[in-house]
Amino acid sequence: MNADAAPRHARHPVGPLRSTYLPRTASALTSAMATYGIPLLVLATTRSAALTGLAFALEWVPRLAAFGWAGSLVDRRGASRVAFLASLGRALALAVGAVLLHLHPAGAGASATVMALAAITGVLTEFSYVASETAGAAAGRRAGARAHRVQAVLFGIDQSATLAGPALAGLLLLTGPARMLAVTTALSLLTALLTLRTPSSPAAPAQEAQTETGAGLLTGLRTIRSLPALGWLVGGLALSNLAGALLQAAGPVIVVNHYGQSTTAVGLVWSAAAAATLLSVTLCRFAIDRCGLWPVGAVCAALASLACFATAHAPDYLSYLVLVAVLMAADGGMTVVLRTLRSRLIPPEKFGSTLSATILILLLPYPVAGVLTALTPPDALGPVTIACAALQAAGLAAAFARLRTDPALRA
Incomplete structure (x- = not known):
């Protein structure tokens, strides 16, 4: 594969520490705090088991809806660009939520705020995740025979974030919902800043972009069916x-x-x-x-x-x-x-779309589990x-x- 034929997200001339590991660490920790912390926040705010389950479903349904074109968007626009925009948007949403919960810590307003946060952060977290996974796959291909070491480091980062994120979210929640959201906002901003250290990818032609957006999920599903x-x-x-x-x-x-x-x-x-x-x-x-x-x-x-x-x-x-x-x-x-x-x-040229389709199938049970818990x-x-x-x-x-x-x- 030559440089012109390679996916745009694979053409980062910087080392894996700056282009992959540091952004992945910040993104994984922020995602873990949001994924596990938002349901805790709902329970602490509403004291309702049904609303906690509903919030979990709301957190995952928009994520699944985003997978239809998240992979193709990353393939076209570049992992670093998508990760930056997703992290910045998540930081803004969390900051607004922290302010609203500080002003209205209880009641219908607080319930509406935490339920909206579950849906918004769910979408933005999945865009960030697909971008991070694609950047990690590109780093593994650049490593050649040492690809398994890169994947081992990335998996270790993810699990370490899952180890620290829920405990940190639970501890911060003891100090108040607004403070927990403020810390998560700061981490999401840090993620966005770290992705700026990698070069942006050029945009794809408009006609090509429209075609790939419509066919990205179908391409991934067909690839899975062929394997x-x-x-x-x-x-x-x-x-x-x-x-x-x-x-x-x-x-x-x-x-x-x-x-x-x-x-x-x-x-x-x-x-x-x-x-x-x-x-x-x-x-x-x-x-x-x-x-x-x-x-x-x-x-x-x-x-x-x-x-x-x-x-x-x-x-x-x-x-x-x-x-x-x-x-x-x-x-x-x-x-x-x-x-x-x-x-x-999975062929490298179809990795983004197939990854999105794979994750979509694996995550379909999550909103179902939220509905089951609510009912x-x-x-x-x-x-x-x-x-x-x-x-x-x-x-x-x-x-x-x-x-x-x-x-x-x-x-």
Whole structure:
């Protein structure tokens, strides 16, 4: 691939630390604080389990709507430009929300503010995520034989942010909603400033832009359909994500209402899960070298299904925290399998569109989980969790049974 034919987001002449790692760190931390902090903010402001679940759905529905053209926009305009605009827009939205909550800390005005923040930050966070993932893939291609090291650093950054973000959001929320939003605003502005250190990409011709915007998602879906191994794995993980998404959406209600803990304890659950995932990813890298992709993925699938079933019967907060950590650690191992398979199979010229389509499928369960949480009484969340665990086990079993002899996972 020559320089003229390469995607515009791949032509950054600067090193990975400045062009990829630092912006990714700031973006991942901001995204983690927003993703986990907004539902906590809704619960703290409204004291309503139904509105907490609805806010979770509102946070994810606009994200899914944005994926139809986010990948093609990044391919055309460049990862750094899209990341800058998304981070700046998120900072402005959070700043306005902080001011409104300071002026109206309770009542209908506060409820409307936090629900609007859930929707707006959801869209902008996904644009930032697609841009960051595309920049990371371009950095990996530039690294050549050391691409796996780049991906390992990026995954470590993401998980470290997930480790710190929820706990930091929970702690800041104890000082007041406006202060939590102010700190998140500052981090989002920092992300925007860091993306300015990378060169912008030239705009695509108008006619080309219109064509790619309309066809980006279809191109990605067709690419997934043409790669059966990727399609089966993505389908199985999508059903698995329904169980994880339900635990994330219902987490504030379960921990605060059922176990009688504080909002900080909710953040600690996901911080512990991120720490377990970091350990799992390290172990899975060595296990894949010795055993291959399929055995590691199958073992992680079994562990995830068993842990999800067990969370519905967790007798206390500590056991719940441990089981969620085991579930997310197993999910992290399957994510390593997916990322490896994705980097092997997806053509570089279609990576942005196919990445968007893949993420769209994997994230469809999240708004469903939010609606389930909103419609389910807190005392009935256990049976719903068991039902989602059954779907998870069935989906993963079907996917890995189909992929048992597939050469893509046996390579």
